[in-house]
Amino acid sequence: MERHELKNVKTVTPVGENDEACCVPTLVEPALGAKQARKAADIFNALADPTRLTILSLIARSERGEACVCDLTASFNMGQPSISHHLKILKDADLIQGDKRGKWVYYSLVTGRDEEIKGLLDTVLKIPVEV
Amino acid sequence: MERHELKNVKTVTPVGENDEACCVPTLVEPALGAKQARKAADIFNALADPTRLTILSLIARSERGEACVCDLTASFNMGQPSISHHLKILKDADLIQGDKRGKWVYYSLVTGRDEEIKGLLDTVLKIPVEV
DNA sequence: CATTAACATTGATGATTGTCAATTTGAACT
DNA sequence: AGTTCAAATTGACAATCATCAATGTTAATG
Numbered sequence: 462m463e464r465h466e467l468k469n470v471k472t473v474t475p476v477g478e479n480d481e482a483c484c485v486p487t488l489v490e491p492a493l494g495a496k497q498a499r500k501a502a503d504i505f506n507a508l509a510d511p512t513r514l515t516i517l518s519l520i521a522r523s524e525r526g527e528a529c530v531c532d533l534t535a536s537f538n539m540g541q542p543s544i545s546h547h548l549k550i551l552k553d554a555d556l557i558q559g560d561k562r563g564k565w566v567y568y569s570l571v572t573g574r575d576e577e578i579k580g581l582l583d584t585v586l587k588i589p590v591e592v
Numbered sequence: 593m594e595r596h597e598l599k600n601v602k603t604v605t606p607v608g609e610n611d612e613a614c615c616v617p618t619l620v621e622p623a624l625g626a627k628q629a630r631k632a633a634d635i636f637n638a639l640a641d642p643t644r645l646t647i648l649s650l651i652a653r654s655e656r657g658e659a660c661v662c663d664l665t666a667s668f669n670m671g672q673p674s675i676s677h678h679l680k681i682l683k684d685a686d687l688i689q690g691d692k693r694g695k696w697v698y699y700s701l702v703t704g705r706d707e708e709i710k711g712l713l714d715t716v717l718k719i720p721v722e723v
Numbered sequence: 724c725a726t727t728a729a730c731a732t733t734g735a736t737g738a739t740t741g742t743c744a745a746t747t748t749g750a751a752c753t
Numbered sequence: 754a755g756t757t758c759a760a761a762t763t764g765a766c767a768a769t770c771a772t773c774a775a776t777g778t779t780a781a782t783g
Contacts, residue, residue, distance in 0.1 A: 492667065493649045498642035501716040509637035511629035518624045530730060536623065543772055545731055564729050564780055577715060584712055585632040661760060674742055676761055695750055695759050732777065747762065
């Protein structure tokens with residue numbers, strides 16, 4: 462079976478009626494596993510929104526490592542339910558955790574995943590914004 | 593103006609008719625910049641799909657650091673147009689690049705961003721899949 | 724207990740997305 | 754030139770998503 466990467470090299474394949482063995486995959490490795498891929502996609506999906514990235518950034522850069530919903534709500538031009546919605550998505554993805562103290566709820570990066578999350582943010586935020 | 597983080601500490605604020613100054617943001621920092629947030633979100637969005645993550649993984653782990661569309665198409669239970677569609681999204685996000693050689697097109701991670709992309713994948717794929 | 728304030732939840736709506744079927748483009752070979 | 758095959762593109766459709774308006778929940782307060 463010939464590899465198309467080598468198609469200029471005439472092989473000794475006994476060229477039948479339809480040679481041209483198309484694509485012998487270079488790798489048929491386990492690749493990724495459907496479950497793992499879905500899990501990872503969920504996390505990236507939680508990060509795939511400007512509002513949510515800004516929320517994370519606000520939390521990560523805050524003095525105490527946390528921010529209350531009212532602080533966050535005040536930082537955006539959108540209603541409080543929308544912020545709540547985004548917070549839920551981040552929470553469901555295990556990126557942030559909420560702590561109710563009195564009337565207020567304070568969100569912080571999930572304990573133990575601080576650096577991981579900051580790393581993801583930094584990596585992508587390092588990319589220059591085109592001129 | 594009292595900080596609610598300190599609400600248990602009685603302040604000397606001349607408690608008027610409505611004290612209770614809600615949320616004095618701990619940080620009013622520039623945060624992130626709308627443009628930068630959108631750009632980052634676009635990249636995460638390109639990563640927010642199991643098929644696309646698997647494509648990236650297949651490319652990243654392949655021997656020559658590239659894979660042709662026919663290889664990729666053969667690896668999924670979906671039509672060739674769908675794979676083409678996902679490749680376009682990854683390409684538009686500047687994560688992969690295509691190289692047409694003969695009848696075939698070979699995709700690889702964008703030159704110079706190899707490690708960055710692999711880093712993003714590794715970070716998220718390290719997360720244990722729940723039992 | 725009634726009220727108020729902070730936050731979450733629900734339901735509706737317009738926009739975006741992933742997939743397929745059908746068609747088109749473009750290169751290689753006869 | 755005509756055929757064949759790899760890949761991209763187009764159009765359609767169901768599903769998902771971000772937002773808002775309205776309502777529900779829970780904790781502090783009078």
